[in-house]
Amino acid sequence: MIEELRESLAGRVVGPGDPDWESVRTAWNLSIDQLPLAVVEAAGPADVEHTVTFAAARGLRVAAQAGGHGATKSLNGTIVLRTNALDDIWVDSEARIARVGAGVRFGALQTALDGTGLTSLLGSTGDVSVVGFCLGGGLSWFSRPYGSGAGSLRAVELVDASGSRRWIDDTTDSDLMWALRGGGGNFGVVTSVEVELFEAPEITAGRLMFPIDQAEAVLTAYASATATAADHVTLWAYLTHFPDAPFMPEPIRGQSFCMIDAAAPFHPAALEAALAPIRAAGTAVVDSVAPQTSGSIAGITQEPDEPTACAVVPISFDSLTPELIGTLLKQVGGPSLVFQAQIRHLRASTEARHAGVAAVDPAAKYVLNGLAIVPTPELQQPAVAALHALKEALAPWASGKLPPSFLGAEDSLADSIGEQYLTRLREIKQKVDPTGVLVGNYPLA
Template structure:
């Protein structure tokens, strides 16, 4: 895709410390390419921001010229189209500052969770990172953030103390629950609809002993393992975090034998507490069927990537999710019919994450996370290296969503929603009340709808 739009005068961007690029410039392609290669990003202008001042300048230029704005740090959520406009890349803004006494981290817009975990490790502290520490901490948190240790500690957004954000009029604001509660609420679960966050201050986790990893069973035992896991996960304490997955792994050299190229039922677990007690609790799961590979071991916070073992290199992928209030026997049959043994399923991972625990408790102050009533989150991921694969994954995803819809809450989680469609589709990430609130906040802070790419919420009508 090549941008052909008329671009306003760029002189006002000449004071930016980072690169300012147009299509065809050296470095442009690298700047717009994110981790998820399925997105189509072709902005008219890219600003490689090096700090807050660059973001302020870029946003003031966008406001003055009416130029729409997209933001990207790592591009894990780059599953949509950016055709024209301005892309602000925050990938250079990777600073992390730890206050061990306050047990907080000040995290710049482009920092990955890996940076936060590495900075916190010397103090014995952890953070509410997700299943891959390569994901950008700020963008993940703006969508609520579903952590590996979520049942124990809640959503990543629950630990945010404050944001530094540039609103679409170019104003730099320090936002917390006391100072600007409406904006603070919109930023905690509403994605980037009301501003460009340049940093956040978030709470850290206390020192803890961890046990985690994955137990892999031959896929033919998927039904038995799933039903065993469901009975088990409903009884374990919230210090046990877990998920069940149906994995169809490609024959790639980076996937270890004997898992490479096979179909597997996998249970992952992350336990915060005495490792011996965690091992005891896992015994019924391990006994469900013959185990092929078991990676469960003692971990520290910085090594929690080993729990889900997600891909580390960029790839084109499509994902979707369904929130479930519970999982009935009929729902289990529907899931196995679509993705279990014998199913012609092109999806590489179909996974049920156990929710509940701290994920079900209300936030200390109002937010826009709408997954607290869910008992399970069903997510599906397919790799789409070519148009034929993309069509197959899209059809399989639609079929799975349709089959599971009668058992769902009707909502998704914005970070795992997948490629945003029309407005009714995008609205499914929030309840009607929360969506109306976000539309109101959008009208207050971004009435011109400059932040209109990706999972955008339109401003309420005047």
């Protein structure tokens, strides 16, 4: 069967038994041991059409995956379509629209926007694909003023469950566009998208790093700052414990920090006003807040681009109280199996919300993501246990649904999207893919 598929494609098909099968089949999170039937490295949209048609005719399933972020076990037994080669970028700065292929990462798009005074709604790393991010919701540095990445979708080119490729937008298929904005890869294999671009004439961003013993004061100041910050100001807080390992740079090796990442696309004075009480709460050992280009903003968090084995647990809440801060510090204020606890300030302005979008802007005010690095399989279970202990400890403050892009491997779309929206998504799924050819990271049960 794999040989038959190989003969019909310009790209490469890799299956079990091929020399590089183990490396090709892996997701970005190496802890997710996905076991697809085969992996297709599409050379272009025609390969996507042929693969879906091939699968539909044989009762097989297809799942799109560019860089492998957000993977879950739902892709087991599917033909995984790698879309990295679909890397075209076209920008119309006057119309404030970019058209990008399914393989384009945010780092490349943002670099293409340098000098335009515009930005996309990129997330915390430039390594994530634009298409995957937007289909899965998309929590951006600039979601507070401009809404979710899903809401930035203006048109989509996709291959449907019958293998037909077409462009759609709100005027040609409003129901399917609604579903694509946060419903993931369950409705078609997207080969290209048009996304709205947003004004960013004076991007200012960077990181403050404080010794971990100043964390309580810094987080208290952070809570106050996020309560009053302007809508276009984004502040994220971290408790991070760098391992005492040879690959870590000497200044941070074996050290723990409380960190604040900050960004604003315009009016930097408002960002500085929000940071002033945080700076006053401790003695920063690093302060890199400075003017940025569209391209450089993708590197603020210094997240790794290379695949990593890790475990994550998210939780959302509405208030960052002294009691919550105390509980958080008790749980992960010192070195443990939890490498990092990150808090993101979410709530956007009312104007930024996109009515009718499946991935509605989050109702909660904050989301905390607990992260554990798992260098060996033996640490997976205790790391997950430590993360669940953190989640249980913070449960008294839990509130609202999770942003779709924060779902962990053990979560489902029901943890992000309400039952009314889920029912509508299932109805659209039944209409466009009644035989279940197409699979997303978080399928619709």
